[in-house]
Amino acid sequence: MLFMFNCHVSVHGAAPKYVCARVRCSPTRTRCRNPTQHGKWDPIRMRQSGSETQRELYLNESVPYLDGPVSPLQFYRDWIGPNKPCIIRNAFSDWPALSKWNPAYLRETVGSKVISVAVTPNGYADAVNGDRFVMPEERQMTFSSLLDIIEGKVKSSGVFYVQKQCSNLTEELPQLTEDVQTHIPWMSEALGKLPDAVNFWIGEENAVTSMHKDHYENLYCVISGEKRFILIPPTDRPFIPYELYQPATYKQKQDDSFEIVDEEDSEKVPWIPLDPLNPDLDRYPSYRLARPLYCTVKAGEMLYLPSLWFHHVRQSHGCIAVNFWYDMDYDIKYNYFQLVESLTGAVGSV
Numbered sequence: 001m002l003f004m005f006n007c008h009v010s011v012h013g014a015a016p017k018y019v020c021a022r023v024r025c026s027p028t029r030t031r032c033r034n035p036t037q038h039g040k041w042d043p044i045r046m047r048q049s050g051s052e053t054q055r056e057l058y059l060n061e062s063v064p065y066l067d068g069p070v071s072p073l074q075f076y077r078d079w080i081g082p083n084k085p086c087i088i089r090n091a092f093s094d095w096p097a098l099s100k101w102n103p104a105y106l107r108e109t110v111g112s113k114v115i116s117v118a119v120t121p122n123g124y125a126d127a128v129n130g131d132r133f134v135m136p137e138e139r140q141m142t143f144s145s146l147l148d149i150i151e152g153k154v155k156s157s158g159v160f161y162v163q164k165q166c167s168n169l170t171e172e173l174p175q176l177t178e179d180v181q182t183h184i185p186w187m188s189e190a191l192g193k194l195p196d197a198v199n200f201w202i203g204e205e206n207a208v209t210s211m212h213k214d215h216y217e218n219l220y221c222v223i224s225g226e227k228r229f230i231l232i233p234p235t236d237r238p239f240i241p242y243e244l245y246q247p248a249t250y251k252q253k254q255d256d257s258f259e260i261v262d263e264e265d266s267e268k269v270p271w272i273p274l275d276p277l278n279p280d281l282d283r284y285p286s287y288r289l290a291r292p293l294y295c296t297v298k299a300g301e302m303l304y305l306p307s308l309w310f311h312h313v314r315q316s317h318g319c320i321a322v323n324f325w326y327d328m329d330y331d332i333k334y335n336y337f338q339l340v341e342s343l344t345g346a347v348g349s350v
Contacts, residue, residue, distance in 0.1 A: 059233060063087055063295040063303075072190035080190060080217060083306045083333060085231055087295060091302040097179035097223050098300060101320055103147050111144035115172050116164045120250050121258040123159040123206035133245035133269040134260055137252055138164075143173075150204060150318050157256040161203030169200040169322060176200070180322055184219055187326060191217065195324040205317035211240075211272045211310055216325040218305040222297045225319030229303065230276045231293040232310040234337050238344045239290040240310060244268040276312050308337050 068090040070078070079086055092098075118125045118136035125136035137158075146162065148154040162168070170177060183194050196216070213234070220227065232240065247263040274280065279287050297303045305311060307328035315321075328334065 058082055058084065059291075060084070060293075063231065063293055065089060069186050072186045075186060076190040079304055080306070083234070083308070085293070085295075085306055085309065086304050087297060088302040088304065089300070091184075092181070092221055093300065095180050095223075097176070097322075100179055101176075101223050103151060107144050107147060109175050110173050111142065111147070113143050113173060113175070114140050115143055115146070115162060116168065117141055117146055118161045118163050118203075118207075119158040119252065120161075120207075121158060121252075123161070123204070123208045124210055125161060125163060125207070126212075127208075127210035128243075128245060128271055128273045129260065131245065132248040132260055132262070133271045135247065135249045135263075136161075136163075137250045137258075146202070150202070158252060158258070159204050159206045161207035162201060163199075163203065163207070163209070165197060165199050165325075167197035167199065169198045173200055180221075184324055187217070187219055187324070191326050191329075193326060195326050197325040199323050199325065201315075201321040201323070202318065203315065205315065207315065209311075209313035211274065211276055211312040213308050213310050214325070215307055215328050217307050217328055218303075218323055218325055220297065220303040220305055220323040221321060222299050222301055222303075223320040223322060224299050225316035226299065227297045227303075227316075227319060227321060228314045229295050229297065229305075230312040231295065231305070232276075232290055234308040234310075235340070236290045236310070237337070237340050239286045239288075240272060241274050241284045241287070242270050243273050244270055245273075272310070308334070 064084075064086045066086055066088045069075070069088060078084075117139050119139050120134075120136045124134075127134060145154070146160060149156050149160050164172075169180075170182060177198075182198055188194055211230070211232075245268055247266045247269045248260045249263060250258050251261050252258050274284050274287055276292060281288055295303070
């Protein structure tokens with residue numbers, strides 16, 4: 001929440017709070033505990049107050065757990081509407097994939113299928129590298145060849161990750177859909193629509209998804225292994241740095257080293273340069289005010305990741321997951337986020 005005045009009111013229960021440049025005070029100069037600073041604009045203080053307020057009003061200190069799915073109406077009311085994440089246990093305990101999806105079964109069922117695999121030198125696909133936004137080399141290979149790399153039967157100088165987000169489960173691996181659902185019935189009923197995409201994920205431990213946001217209501221189901229998420233709410237947008245980068249792609253050369261090749265005639269890409277695992281607070285001091293949530297989603301658990309939440313993802317080696325992308329409603333929440341986005345750009349990073 002951003003304001004163009006230094007002393008403003010933010011609601012906390014029944015009692016209002018007032019934020020001055022250095023202290024909490026009343027809106028009148030005579031009652032201000034620091035009258036020389038009263039009325040002066042302090043963007044850091046305002047941003048910190050906004051972040052504190054939104055957490056006090058609707059966010060948890062950690063990602064809550066549900067013991068099982070609830071009714072579509074209750075899930076919409078408690079989680080989708082408020083735009084709050086949660087982890088749901090026993091949400092897909094009847095899926096055969098939980099017991100069947102091991103390397104031997106996958107080799108037998110889809111081993112000969114040719115799939116798209118993202119290959120990078122460092123595990124960071126679709127991420128900032130220096131002054132470039134670098135995308136992975138998209139390599140076509142059989143599923144068995146990928147499993148050979150993940151199981152260590154074949155050595156490779158790159159990091160391999162199945163991460164293509166164009167409903168690759170239904171488009172590239174339809175044989176596996178018999179072991180899962182192609183939509184989550186209670187979520188489809190809650191939103192009144194089917195998912196835009198159903199994606200399959202498998203890869204090496206070093207594969208990392210850099211910080212970003214999506215315009216989807218995301219149900220992320222871990223089949224085996226675990227995924228480690230860093231989540232930041234949309235209300236922390238003023239603390240998240242964006243910069244424009246020349247798009248490029250990794251290409252592996254004959255000697256197995258990688259080069260970065262610019263995408264010619266492409267517009268610059270806005271992306272987050274900050275690594276939440278090792279943030280450069282000297283360069284991006286506003287990130288000190290962000291309040292990330294950390295959670296680990298284990299096999300058999302489902303993460304509801306609300307639309308527009310910033311997220312960074314790591315995984316255990318060979319982790320397998322399926323996620324469902326439901327297009328978000330472009331309602332008042334989206335417009336509020338666009339307002340925060342515009343105000344962040346107008347005020348600039350501190």
